[in-house]
Amino acid sequence: MAKAEMNWAAIDADPRFQALHRKKTTFLWGLMIFSVIYYFLLPIGAAYYQDLFKIKVWGPVNVGILFALSEFVVAWTIAGVYAKRANKEFDAMAAEIINDAHNIK
Amino acid sequence: MNLKLIGGAAALALASSLAYAGAGAVAEEFKWMTFAVFGAIIAVTMYITYWAARQTHTTSEFYAAGRSVTGVQNGWAIAGDYLSAASFLGIAGLISLYGYDGFMYSVGWLVAYITVLLVIAEPCRNIGKYTLGDVLAFRNQPKASKTVAALSTITVSTFYLTAQMVGGGVLIKTLIGIDYHVSVIGVGVLMLAYVVFGGMKATTWVQIIKAVLLVTASILLVLFTWGQYGFSLPGFLTAVVGDAKVQAQVAKVLGDAALNMTPEELGQRFLEPGLFLKNPIDQISLGMALVLGTAGMPHILMRFFTVPTAQDARKSVIWAMAIIGGFYVLTLFLGMGAAINVGSANIAALDKGGNMAGPLLAQFIGGGPQSMLGNLFLAFVAAVAFATIVAVVAGLVLAAASAMAHDLYVGVVKGDHASPQEQVIAARVSSIIVGILAIYVGIAAEGQNVAHLVALAFAVAASSNLPAVFLTLYWKKCNTYGIVAGMIVGSITAIGLVMVSPNMTYPTTVIKDAKKVLEGEPAQPAKEAKPAVAASSFMCELFALQGCVKSEPAKAASPEKPAKPGAAEKLAKLGEKVAGLEASKATLTDPAALKKAEEDIAKAKKDIAATEKAKAKAEGDLKKFEGQTTSMMGLEKPWFLLKNPGLISIPLGFLCVIVFSLLFRDKRSDEMWDELYVRQNTGIHAEGATAH
Numbered sequence A: 001m002a003k004a005e006m007n008w009a010a011i012d013a014d015p016r017f018q019a020l021h022r023k024k025t026t027f028l029w030g031l032m033i034f035s036v037i038y039y040f041l042l043p044i045g046a047a048y049y050q051d052l053f054k055i056k057v058w059g060p061v062n063v064g065i066l067f068a069l070s071e072f073v074v075a076w077t078i079a080g081v082y083a084k085r086a087n088k089e090f091d092a093m094a095a096e097i098i099n100d101a102h103n104i105k
Numbered sequence B: 001m002n003l004k005l006i007g008g009a010a011a012l013a014l015a016s017s018l019a020y021a022g023a024g025a026v027a028e029e030f031k032w033m034t035f036a037v038f039g040a041i042i043a044v045t046m047y048i049t050y051w052a053a054r055q056t057h058t059t060s061e062f063y064a065a066g067r068s069v070t071g072v073q074n075g076w077a078i079a080g081d082y083l084s085a086a087s088f089l090g091i092a093g094l095i096s097l098y099g100y101d102g103f104m105y106s107v108g109w110l111v112a113y114i115t116v117l118l119v120i121a122e123p124c125r126n127i128g129k130y131t132l133g134d135v136l137a138f139r140n141q142p143k144a145s146k147t148v149a150a151l152s153t154i155t156v157s158t159f160y161l162t163a164q165m166v167g168g169g170v171l172i173k174t175l176i177g178i179d180y181h182v183s184v185i186g187v188g189v190l191m192l193a194y195v196v197f198g199g200m201k202a203t204t205w206v207q208i209i210k211a212v213l214l215v216t217a218s219i220l221l222v223l224f225t226w227g228q229y230g231f232s233l234p235g236f237l238t239a240v241v242g243d244a245k246v247q248a249q250v251a252k253v254l255g256d257a258a259l260n261m262t263p264e265e266l267g268q269r270f271l272e273p274g275l276f277l278k279n280p281i282d283q284i285s286l287g288m289a290l291v292l293g294t295a296g297m298p299h300i301l302m303r304f305f306t307v308p309t310a311q312d313a314r315k316s317v318i319w320a321m322a323i324i325g326g327f328y329v330l331t332l333f334l335g336m337g338a339a340i341n342v343g344s345a346n347i348a349a350l351d352k353g354g355n356m357a358g359p360l361l362a363q364f365i366g367g368g369p370q371s372m373l374g375n376l377f378l379a380f381v382a383a384v385a386f387a388t389i390v391a392v393v394a395g396l397v398l399a400a401a402s403a404m405a406h407d408l409y410v411g412v413v414k415g416d417h418a419s420p421q422e423q424v425i426a427a428r429v430s431s432i433i434v435g436i437l438a439i440y441v442g443i444a445a446e447g448q449n450v451a452h453l454v455a456l457a458f459a460v461a462a463s464s465n466l467p468a469v470f471l472t473l474y475w476k477k478c479n480t481y482g483i484v485a486g487m488i489v490g491s492i493t494a495i496g497l498v499m500v501s502p503n504m505t506y507p508t509t510v511i512k513d514a515k516k517v518l519e520g521e522p523a524q525p526a527k528e529a530k531p532a533v534a535a536s537s538f539m540c541e542l543f544a545l546q547g548c549v550k551s552e553p554a555k556a557a558s559p560e561k562p563a564k565p566g567a568a569e570k571l572a573k574l575g576e577k578v579a580g581l582e583a584s585k586a587t588l589t590d591p592a593a594l595k596k597a598e599e600d601i602a603k604a605k606k607d608i609a610a611t612e613k614a615k616a617k618a619e620g621d622l623k624k625f626e627g628q629t630t631s632m633m634g635l636e637k638p639w640f641l642l643k644n645p646g647l648i649s650i651p652l653g654f655l656c657v658i659v660f661s662l663l664f665r666d667k668r669s670d671e672m673w674d675e676l677y678v679r680q681n682t683g684i685h686a687e688g689a690t691a692h
Helices: A010-012 A015-048 A063-103 B002-019 B028-053 B059-067 B071-082 B085-098 B102-126 B130-136 B142-176 B181-229 B233-241 B244-258 B263-269 B281-296 B298-306 B310-341 B343-350 B357-366 B372-413 B420-444 B451-474 B480-499 B507-519 B536-541 B569-589 B593-623 B646-663 B667-671 B673-682
Strands: A056-058
Touching: A010 A015, A010 B673, A015 A063, A015 B028, A015 B102, A015 B281, A015 B673, A056 A063, A063 B102, A063 B310, A063 B673, B028 B142, B028 B181, B059 B181, B059 B298, B059 B372, B059 B420, B071 B181, B071 B298, B071 B310, B071 B372, B085 B102, B085 B142, B085 B244, B085 B310, B085 B343, B085 B357, B102 B130, B102 B281, B102 B298, B102 B310, B102 B451, B102 B673, B130 B142, B130 B298, B130 B372, B142 B181, B142 B298, B142 B372, B142 B420, B142 B451, B142 B480, B181 B298, B181 B357, B181 B372, B233 B263, B233 B281, B233 B310, B244 B263, B244 B298, B244 B310, B244 B343, B244 B593, B281 B451, B281 B536, B281 B646, B298 B310, B310 B357, B310 B536, B343 B357, B357 B372, B372 B420, B420 B593, B451 B480, B451 B646, B451 B673, B480 B646, B507 B569, B507 B593, B536 B569, B569 B593, B667 B673
Parallel strands: none
Antiparallel strands: none
């Protein structure tokens, strides 16, 4: 496909693109902030809440180990949630803009 | 011609390693097995290189494998690129020595990929071509941004490369006894063959093969160690807590604090935080560097240009996260399994950092040091470690070479006017230059402490590359002035802080420790327990400032300690002991007593060897630092108190990009914003795959 001239400013101003931008921004920031906070709870907990981390809940398995394991589960869940939303929603919204890009003046 | 050269490189690497094999973890009579496994891996990767070389003609094929790598393949390749020997052997080792803290340390390396997935992978695929410089040059002044991006890429890659080359050389020496110089050259020659002939395609497949081998080996080891306990987590950990070797290790780490603890308490302590990571602020600083630095690592970024679309880039991060995360969960069982089966003391005896935990566990599962199967397993793990080093180094060399050839030569010197043929030649020549440089640095840095260089590479990437890329992609007002200032200040701050941090060597401390070994220590009176002292202000936690009260952790009461003898005195005593034991042995007739005497003699002789080694090291240190009182920066003790600079350098990097973007106006950065923002979100006009 030859690279035709596009009116980028017009696409940027297009309501469909603005809708994609808004949805993506809130969603990504939300996930990002949640994951950063959840991650830093681990070193903070291990340093300042050792009594909590030492509580045994399942044989010798303590809160600390379960929390560290939960970090993995949470990371995978965030990846899964993002991929699902992006595959289903963002890709379709972008495809619509791409198909119509030449006509947006 | 290529085939001959590739074959020659392989033969050279294998033959030189055969010729120089000395003492290592693998027993002499089983060494041939290690080399057979090495040979098989080298043969397969060389065939792949030959196959890839026939399909690598254009720049896009050389740097980005013609953008024909699938999402799943790229996911495995990212895992292969990322799981360096440090994480594969090092984290299992930390867990085997310090339990919980080692496992906690591994978490950040996975969480890092959330940043990659959410904010970096897809936009970069949509607007970039081959390098970090391409992404930045999209809306900023091309020459300025390509120059700083290339310098930063080369800096980060060099730090990481040095750590890999030196660490790899030491590892191979410890595992199979191949001479340090020979293994560095062997790794270098192989990696050059992959990169120069096969470009990104060969590098990708070497990384995939290595990741598959690594994951297979880990799963097999975990099946054996965890399987005994019916795959029950409490069952396995109960065995860990109850193990005498684990309890002894915890007692050793805790010192005086362990005196009033029961064996069960000691074992349980292994599953609790605080045995290894003592400074939470340093931990958070490292965490910041990991979480933000991975997304700015040039060799990881470069992997996203090898897939056909942004959707494939997304898929590859998801796969990479599954593989990398799964692997780190397995290391919990590898490390703890090594602690109960091999024993922390035996692991630390071979390598202080614990790097031999995984290999020794493999040997144990196969039947121990004397068995054929045990050594076959060990050989396999050693070969995986070797493949790991080569694969990671190849990715780094390709990243540095692309910055040099594509950004600096083609982009800046030639002003983007280079013929396709010229570009490919530039790419190959730069790869050779970087590769030879890597071998040189590996040899020159022999014996240096390079462990902190990996953390430094991540800190520079997080303080320089990430703020520039992130703000270029998402902030309308960001411009050339901002990213140039931010990248320079970010990387200089990170490097500068490390130069005055506890990572450097301080002669007064080294001399004091050496004298302790040689001259012994005086007797110490009993001390009462002391509560923890808080630093007088937050700044005092970070810098050694005037009038600061340093924070001190709580100290348990310690009993009176007798004087410790110096090395010479100790050796004389041990010598007398051996002589005495041997004399009494001659009079013994009872086989049980005889055996006991022989064991005692062997133990005393082992102590002598260890003391002599410590003495030689102390003497060497004294000689090396004689008359010196300050580090290479002219400091007697660290001025910056953290080992990781991220806490300061990352915010500073972001701040500089923002301030300088607001202070100066750049027309091009403004005008290109709409195009950049639309294209990074939609993928319109993204670089397509080349047809085959």
